[in-house]
Amino acid sequence: MIRCMTTDGLDRDVRLFVLGETARTGSVPQARAVAAALGRSEADIAASLKRLAAAKVLILAPNEGHIWAANPFCAVPSGFRVVTADQSYWGICIWDALGVLAAVGRDGTVTAPCADCGDAMALEVRDDALVRSEGIVHFAVPARRWWDNIGFS
Numbered sequence: 001m002i003r004c005m006t007t008d009g010l011d012r013d014v015r016l017f018v019l020g021e022t023a024r025t026g027s028v029p030q031a032r033a034v035a036a037a038l039g040r041s042e043a044d045i046a047a048s049l050k051r052l053a054a055a056k057v058l059i060l061a062p063n064e065g066h067i068w069a070a071n072p073f074c075a076v077p078s079g080f081r082v083v084t085a086d087q088s089y090w091g092i093c094i095w096d097a098l099g100v101l102a103a104v105g106r107d108g109t110v111t112a113p114c115a116d117c118g119d120a121m122a123l124e125v126r127d128d129a130l131v132r133s134e135g136i137v138h139f140a141v142p143a144r145r146w147w148d149n150i151g152f153s
Helices: 006-027 030-039 042-054 094-104 143-148
Strands: 059-060 065-071 080-083 088-091 106-113 121-124 127-133
Touching: 006 042, 006 094, 030 042, 030 065, 030 121, 042 065, 042 143, 080 094, 080 143, 088 094
Parallel strands: none
Antiparallel strands: 059 065, 080 088, 080 106, 106 121, 121 127
C-alpha cells in the first residue's frame, strides 16, 4: 500500500487501518500497533488519532489517548455484544452495535441488556434485515446531542 506523507493522507491511512483491522480481528488496534503497521512513529500516530477524534471519526479514552471507540466498534467490553459466524465485536450502544453488522457486511446477533429490567435481549440480522428482536430500541438522548457527552450517550 502506498502511504501519503501529508497529514490528510496519514489520517486516512490510520482510519482505514484501524477500521479494517478491527473488522478483521474484532479488536481495536492502539497507537503502537498502528505505528508499527504503517511504519510511522507513535507520536505521528498519536497526533493523527487526536485529529480523528476531533473530527468525530473515533473516540479517545479520557486522559490517556487510547482509542475507546472507532465508530461503530467499541474497543472495550460493553453491554452491546455483536456476534457473527466467525467474529465477535463490541458496540458502544445499540445504534453502533447494529452498525457493526452493517460495517462488516455479515449476518449476526446483537445482545444487549433491557434498559428497564436488565434482562438480556437479542436482535438478529440476516440478509441486511432485522429478523428477530425483543423489546424496542429507545434513545434517551436525541441523535443530534450524542456528541455533547459521547461517553454517556
